[in-house]
Amino acid sequence: MDVALLIGIFPQVLLDGIILGFMYALIALGYTMVYGVLEFINFAHSEIFIVGAFVGVEVMLGLKSAGLLDGLPWPVVLVLVLVAGMAGSGLLAVTVERVAYRPLRNAPRLIPLISAIGISFFLQDMIRLFESLWRNAFNLVYPTLDALNLRFELTETLDVSVKSLVVIGGALGMLWALHMIVNRTKVGTAIRAVAEDQAAASLMGIDVNRIISLTFLIGGAMGGAAGVLFGVQYGLINPYSGFIPGLKAFTAAVLGGIGNIPGAMVGGLVLGLLEAFAASYLSLLTGGAFGAEYKDILAFSILILILIFRPKGLLGEVVRERA
Amino acid sequence: MLKVESIDVAYGEIRALKSVGLEVGRGEIVTLLGNNGAGKTTTLKTISGLLHPTQGSITLEDESLVGVPPHAIVARGVAHVPEGRRIFNRLSVRENLMMGAYLRSDGKITADLDRVFALFPRLAERIAQVAGTLSGGEQQMLAIGRALMASPRLLLLDEPSMGLAPVLVEQIFDTITDINRQGMTILLVEQNAAMALSIAHRGYVLETGSIALAGTSTELSDNADVRRAYLGE
Numbered sequence A: 001m002d003v004a005l006l007i008g009i010f011p012q013v014l015l016d017g018i019i020l021g022f023m024y025a026l027i028a029l030g031y032t033m034v035y036g037v038l039e040f041i042n043f044a045h046s047e048i049f050i051v052g053a054f055v056g057v058e059v060m061l062g063l064k065s066a067g068l069l070d071g072l073p074w075p076v077v078l079v080l081v082l083v084a085g086m087a088g089s090g091l092l093a094v095t096v097e098r099v100a101y102r103p104l105r106n107a108p109r110l111i112p113l114i115s116a117i118g119i120s121f122f123l124q125d126m127i128r129l130f131e132s133l134w135r136n137a138f139n140l141v142y143p144t145l146d147a148l149n150l151r152f153e154l155t156e157t158l159d160v161s162v163k164s165l166v167v168i169g170g171a172l173g174m175l176w177a178l179h180m181i182v183n184r185t186k187v188g189t190a191i192r193a194v195a196e197d198q199a200a201a202s203l204m205g206i207d208v209n210r211i212i213s214l215t216f217l218i219g220g221a222m223g224g225a226a227g228v229l230f231g232v233q234y235g236l237i238n239p240y241s242g243f244i245p246g247l248k249a250f251t252a253a254v255l256g257g258i259g260n261i262p263g264a265m266v267g268g269l270v271l272g273l274l275e276a277f278a279a280s281y282l283s284l285l286t287g288g289a290f291g292a293e294y295k296d297i298l299a300f301s302i303l304i305l306i307l308i309f310r311p312k313g314l315l316g317e318v319v320r321e322r323a
Numbered sequence B: 001m002l003k004v005e006s007i008d009v010a011y012g013e014i015r016a017l018k019s020v021g022l023e024v025g026r027g028e029i030v031t032l033l034g035n036n037g038a039g040k041t042t043t044l045k046t047i048s049g050l051l052h053p054t055q056g057s058i059t060l061e062d063e064s065l066v067g068v069p070p071h072a073i074v075a076r077g078v079a080h081v082p083e084g085r086r087i088f089n090r091l092s093v094r095e096n097l098m099m100g101a102y103l104r105s106d107g108k109i110t111a112d113l114d115r116v117f118a119l120f121p122r123l124a125e126r127i128a129q130v131a132g133t134l135s136g137g138e139q140q141m142l143a144i145g146r147a148l149m150a151s152p153r154l155l156l157l158d159e160p161s162m163g164l165a166p167v168l169v170e171q172i173f174d175t176i177t178d179i180n181r182q183g184m185t186i187l188l189v190e191q192n193a194a195m196a197l198s199i200a201h202r203g204y205v206l207e208t209g210s211i212a213l214a215g216t217s218t219e220l221s222d223n224a225d226v227r228r229a230y231l232g233e
Helices: A003-008 A010-038 A045-065 A074-104 A110-135 A162-184 A186-196 A198-202 A208-234 A243-256 A261-285 A292-309 B040-047 B070-075 B093-100 B109-119 B121-125 B136-148 B166-181 B193-199 B217-222 B224-229
Strands: A151-153 A159-161 B002-011 B014-024 B029-034 B055-060 B078-081 B154-158 B185-190 B202-207 B210-216
Touching: A003 A010, A003 A261, A010 A045, A010 A162, A010 A186, A010 A208, A010 A243, A010 A261, A045 A074, A045 A110, A045 A208, A045 A243, A074 A110, A074 A162, A074 A208, A159 A162, A162 A186, A162 A208, A162 A261, A186 A198, A186 A208, A186 B093, A198 A208, A198 B070, A208 A243, A243 A261, A243 A292, A261 A292, B002 B040, B014 B029, B014 B040, B014 B055, B014 B185, B014 B210, B029 B040, B029 B166, B029 B193, B040 B078, B040 B154, B040 B185, B070 B078, B078 B136, B093 B109, B093 B136, B109 B121, B109 B136, B109 B166, B121 B136, B136 B154, B136 B166, B166 B185, B166 B193, B185 B193, B193 B217, B202 B217, B210 B217, B217 B224
Parallel strands: B029 B185, B029 B202, B078 B154, B154 B185
Antiparallel strands: A151 A159, B002 B014, B002 B055, B202 B210
16 A cells, blocks of 8 residues: 555545535535425425536637637636526526425425426426527537636645636635525524524514525525536536436535535535545555445445434534423 | 404314404503413414404404415514414524514614613523523513514514413513503413403403403403403302
8 A cells, every 4th residue: 555645645635525525515505495494305406506507608608609708807707607607596496496396385295395306307308408409419518718727736746726726715705605694684584584483484574485585596596606616627517417416415415414504514525525535545445446436335334324323414403492 | 453353263174263353452451361272372373464364354453464474464563472482493582683673674673672671681681692592481581572673563472471480470471561551552362361361451251262251351350250260269
């Protein structure tokens, strides 16, 4: 075993894990916020996420054909793409709630869940249909921005691209903004109040349906931002590439304690790091017996272990209530 | 101010209220007495829009409240302190109070906050604390304070004495009297009939979903049936 190598790749793996983790965290917020207010798993959130990536790539391709992609400063391009992706996913999430979930609000629990799975398939194929008609292809590649591919070689085994920094910075910015909205504003407090007790919230004058729409808007926008960052980071997207990250982000939300916003962030990071370390270290540590393809098995085994000992998740709420 | 006329309310097949009518005049404390399951809470929930009557009318200052969603009824000036207090356990005391003022954007919110703290100094001491960690009495104070933050015209109180030690019950009832003296109109639902009649101007007695008796507090306190059924004589 090459100990020097194991230590040498550590910073790079850590960086990859953090990037992946922030991506999961941003997606996980959509699951956890909706669960917080409705106790419902929005299984269409993985497609809401990937729609953000598609809106982003369309804006970039649009700018490219208008000759603006290299004409505009790259931060402007990024902000445009991010805002478009967030708006697209956020509005889509609000629409999905109105059309597919709200009419089922008082139905038995399983019914909206099935509706969500249906919406998930529907959106996958709608993206495919739309892109097939529009571009004659549904596997799309994010146009490269040269500035983003600039790499800094920090050490022999660690180099950081501008792209990675942008993804980390963007994700941190989103998480901070969300934290401020939820904890420091009146509507944010109202979201938490509705999450805790809808009837009591309505007795405060809070329009519960509007707060639910707002929750879908914010959760969807976070998913859309994640979609854009996903496209920027990994380049290739197709209508089905939301599914696996979505499932993992959902796991991250459960790991952190579903319904708990800081929990989703922590859960996302833990899962991203586990996955990155498993991918890089498994084959090195087992002499090649288990390759990187076993990363999910290792990551999820650890998750199962954590959940056995902390069934409510890492930050699962234990609020003592007194009569 | 509030006029409820012959409302029927049903939970599925079960009729919870049958032709209930009552009135609350400006500046009054009116109490609604009755046993468990008589329909007291149902009546309050129907007034605040959480339940819908199948028949009858509810008007506040001659404006109908039937079919108006709860959040819009708050906007009309009705604040409801629900049974079991229903404070937001995970929010701080300050956040709970600010949720009470959710619809307001006038400049008097801070003044009203001070007023609530004057009524309940304990809340001021615990302002940053998470509400779920308050004692039962403090939670009741918070629930009432939160409703006052809406600056309502009419305050609906559902069993403010529930689960509280007798000394705390007296404190809460003294405060309710104070709030009323400052001009608040109050509809009070209570199991503790003796306490309720001691502070109310008038009262109604609900029995299995219908009004059985109505009168001034003195009349009700002197009524032989009321004394036997609700005052433990």
